[in-house]
Amino acid sequence: MLQMTRSGLARIAAVVVTACAISTISPAPASAQAQMTGFRQAVAEYASDDRQLAKFYRESNFGAVWTGEGADFLQRRKALITELSRVATHGLPQNRYDAAGLIEQMRTAKTPRDLGMLDVALSKAYLSYAHDVQSGIVIPSSVDKGIVREVNYHDRAELMSDLINGDAAEVMRALAPHSPEYARLRKEMMRLHDLIALGGWGATVPGKKLEPGDQGASVIKLRDRLIAMGYLNRSATMSYDKTIEAAVQQFQSDHGLTPDGVAGTGTLTEINVPAEDRLKSVLVAMERERWMNMELGERHVLVNLTDFTAKIIDDGKVTFETRSVIGMKQLDRRSPEFSDVMEHMIINPTWNVPRSIAVKEYLPQLQKNPNAASHLRLTDVRGRLVDRGAVDFTQFNTRNFPFDMKQPPSSRNALGLVKFMFPNPQNVYLHDTPAKSLFGRESRAYSHGCIRLQQPFDFAYALLARQTDDPKGQFQSILKTGRETKVDLELQIPVHIIYRTATIPAKGKAIYRRDVYGRDALIWSELEQAGVVLGAVRG
Structure with missing residues (x-):
């Protein structure tokens, strides 16, 4: 359960680590051979329902991983219970791994069979946690058929070997995604927990529209909410002045709205979203980040469907960005989420x-x-x-x-004058379009599923710049022929089509977007069923 502050987590961790440290795991007297036989039989029996774990124990002659005597075994127990005591800091359900039950099992283990059962129980808890924090709780394909992301699930026997051959605490700390985005999401999650414990952002703002020059109670509530959100310094103003207008514009930019400084219906709707709902977006984003716990590529293309943008990322920095149009909000036209590799572009496409x-x-x-x-x-x-x-x-x-x-190829072609190919079963690609007016809209879900780019030529130049000294000249010379021409990319580029309603920049405030296709709501429902809850924060 997500019901603890950082100080609360520290206290719980101290208690459980002490429990592991002082527990005496020693069976009742018996012959060494009998003890070993009873232990191994219990391990074989209780690991049999997990093929990879059973294989690991079998290949290690059913030896103890956690319950042996000595510093290494104690350190593994302490490391595991420590990690399980703070799973909430990863947005995982606290009760899913039953740390308290494991501690009680350690306290009461008396016989070799008890120890064998306990050893397997600790291994299963470790593997369950490793699976969840590395690859996520939810299976993407079970949520929405448009989420066709392939998740990297780690071999359980290898996870056990890593534990045996390394420092247990370091091995477990290294399980979670290492991306800067995941670290920032965790920090934002804790910040929102603390904020919610103090009452959130206060009263909502009534009305349908507020604009510069307005005065009254609604403006005061708008002012107070912007202050609570960190968009406005403390102020006693009772009118919609320049400072409020600037704060509204910044809020609009951070939430994918037209930054006109007017708090219309759409802006007020977003301003009135409670902190609890923003926390849900962050938790879902963390789950999605676990699904993508992999190297994205030093250079890659990132398309965030909810943000209606396509970017080129080089060494973690955005070097090119353009607006995009995504699939319509219809079941068979919504753009899917997946990763693939861009191999070529086609100029003057049919x-x-x-x-x-x-x-x-x-x-x-x-x-x-x-x-x-x-x-x-x-x-x-x-x-x-x-x-x-x-x-x-x-x-x-x-x-x-x-x-x-x-x-046939032409400026009126539905694909425009260039398309960018990363062959995939979904038959989705990036392309130009003659329908340029759609890029001026705030919400841009109008295609049949492919991704349309506002600046496709500049996108092409940026890609070709890695293989020619004159990318614009090469592109334009081919374009002028009017003939369909395939241009291979010497450096093939990973493409990641993602769906994030919460992203955290390296600098500035959290950026939130609307749940365009309702996919995040489905993922949150799955997380809730798995035990993730938004409860009162306890100190």
Whole structure:
């Protein structure tokens, strides 16, 4: 349970570490052979339901990992109980690993069989914690079919070997993601816990719109809430003055809103989001970070769907950023989340209309008017151009439509003048678009699933700059031919399409975004079912 402050965690850790240190794990007198046999039988029996753990114990001749005598065994017990006592600082459920039960089991172990059962129980608790803190509690694919992220699950036998061969405390501390973002999320989580314990951000702001020049009780509540959020220094102003306007603009920028300085309906809705809900976003972001507990690449492309942006990251710093348009908020058009590798770009691309779009959108038009969508070419299975006037489209349906539809390269092509390819089963890529007006909107979920870029040419130049002295010249010379041309990337680049409603920059305040597709709400529900709760913070 997430119900403890840092001082509370320290006190609990001190208690459980002392319990491990003073526990005397010594079985009742018996022959050495009988003791060993009873211990090994218990280990074999209680580890049998875990194939990898059973393999580890079998290969180590069913020897003790935790319950032997000596400093190494004591240090492992202390390290484990210490970690389990502070799992809440990782946003994990405190009761999931039953540290208190393990301590009681240590206290009452009397026979070799007791010790064997205890050894396996401690190993299972360690492996359960290692799994959760390394790779997450929730299985992504169980939440939403649009989350197709492949999580790296570590071999359990290897985790046991790491423990045996290393310093236990260091091994366990190293389990969690090492990314700076994860560390910042943890810090923000604790800050929000402390804030909630003090009452959060205070009263919500009533009304539908407040703007510069306004006065009254609503403005005072807006002022007080901005002060509590850290966007405004202490002030006694009762009017919507320049300082409040500037604070509102900064809040809007941090929350993906148009920074016009006017607290309209959308802005007030975000201002009135309680600290508890922001904490949920942070906890979900930590879980998502555990799913991506891997090297992202010194240079990589990062697309945050909720932020409607695409970035190039070099050595942890943003070197290029552009606005994006993502998939519509419809079940079959929402952009998926996954990672892959960008291999090439295609300049002057042909748009091969996906079959789902062809039969769901264009076939009904053709049935009404064979000359509809005249910008698209119809071809048969042999690639021959189809004479529309000779076809009765009413005889076809979504299952038997026999034609392919294509749009030749042009500035009016649905893909624009360039697309960036990282071949994947989802058939998602980044591309240009002739629909430039959509980039001016605050919320930009309008595509069929692919990611449209506002500045695709500059994006291409940034990618090509690693392989040519004149990236713009090379790109433009190919573009002017009007011919579809594939340009391989000499340095293939990892692409990570993510979905984060909470991100923490190295400097400045936490950045929050709306849960565009409702995916975070589903993940939070799964975390709650696993035992993560937002309760009163205890000192």
